[in-house]
Amino acid sequence: MFHTLTKTRQICEPLTCSIFEPGFQPHRNSSSASMANVTRRASIATALRAAGCVFAEDEARLLMDAARYPDELRQMVDQRLSGLPLEHIVGWADFCGRRMTVSPGVFVPRRRTEFLVRKAASIAKPGAVVVDLCCGSGAIGAAVSDLLGSCELHAADIDPAAVRCARRNVEPRGGLVHQGDLFDALPGELCGKVDLLLANAPYVPTGSLGMMPPEARLHEPRIALDGGADGLEVQRRVALGAAQWLASGGFLVMETSGQQALATAGILDEVGLLADVTWDEDVAATVVIGSKEPWSQKAARSISF
Numbered sequence: 001m002f003h004t005l006t007k008t009r010q011i012c013e014p015l016t017c018s019i020f021e022p023g024f025q026p027h028r029n030s031s032s033a034s035m036a037n038v039t040r041r042a043s044i045a046t047a048l049r050a051a052g053c054v055f056a057e058d059e060a061r062l063l064m065d066a067a068r069y070p071d072e073l074r075q076m077v078d079q080r081l082s083g084l085p086l087e088h089i090v091g092w093a094d095f096c097g098r099r100m101t102v103s104p105g106v107f108v109p110r111r112r113t114e115f116l117v118r119k120a121a122s123i124a125k126p127g128a129v130v131v132d133l134c135c136g137s138g139a140i141g142a143a144v145s146d147l148l149g150s151c152e153l154h155a156a157d158i159d160p161a162a163v164r165c166a167r168r169n170v171e172p173r174g175g176l177v178h179q180g181d182l183f184d185a186l187p188g189e190l191c192g193k194v195d196l197l198l199a200n201a202p203y204v205p206t207g208s209l210g211m212m213p214p215e216a217r218l219h220e221p222r223i224a225l226d227g228g229a230d231g232l233e234v235q236r237r238v239a240l241g242a243a244q245w246l247a248s249g250g251f252l253v254m255e256t257s258g259q260q261a262l263a264t265a266g267i268l269d270e271v272g273l274l275a276d277v278t279w280d281e282d283v284a285a286t287v288v289i290g291s292k293e294p295w296s297q298k299a300a301r302s303i304s305f
Contacts, residue, residue, distance in 0.1 A: 138170040
């Protein structure tokens with residue numbers, strides 16, 4: 001992924017001198033300013049590429065768009081070169097075609113999780129009671145709410161930083177965010193009334209955390225990544241509670257890995273939920289859907305964004 005910071009600085013130091021020269025105005029539209037910005041953007045992209053960023057040109061554009069003045073751009077580029085996630089630097093992530101707020105230290109929503117959103121929105125009805133457990137930034141619940149058009153949205157996380165961030169995405173959509181451990185965070189009156197339970201619970205085995213990309217391993221909370229010895233500990237707790245909290249005809253929609261899919265489905269079976277595994281090879285996404293009653297994916301609506 002990234003070179004060490006020392007090596008990155010050695011590679012990029014000559015470039016940063018010209019990137020941040022006096023007179024830089026990121027949002028000016030004159031032809032001379034535009035040409036200068038193109039040159040600076042190319043220099044930033046070169047520095048980012050040398051540091052291991054795959055989409056260097058896109059990242060350079062986003063950083064320049066976000067910066068209000070030269071010193072801020074300098075700081076943002078330095079942060080990215082050191083390995084800080086781009087979303088934490090600019091303060092948002094593009095998720096399901098929407099700009100979702102993402103604060104530093106909060107789990108960054110992944111592109112593959114858009115598959116979970118599509119599947120969830122395709123089987124729920126407008127007006128549904130929707131709960132986003134282990135919500136992180138709240139992006140999943142917020143995106144599902146947008147696709148449904150109307151719903152009673154609740155999100156919950158045990159991490160105070162995640163709860164603060166989620167409120168910025170969920171509350172403008174009329175939802176509520178609760179802090180606590182899984183179902184303990186939710187209002188008791190929701191028990192047995194949840195139509196759609198969304199869960200991107202951590203599923204990385206503890207022993208595999210060290211193999212994760214540095215961006216995740218070093219800058220996202222461990223509690224959002226660590227799924228226990230086999231990666232399934234939190235999923236077991238979610239499934240056990242889902243059997244009680246789901247309404248008749250409700251669904252649990254849970255992300256997992258392709259390697260763990262059968263084990264995740266088995267967990268749902270053990271608590272009396274009918275499990276269906278679905279996946280999208282294009283984005284390497286796997287979702288397990290659990291329900292109390294038989295259902296057919298043929299009845300699901302087509303969802304795109």
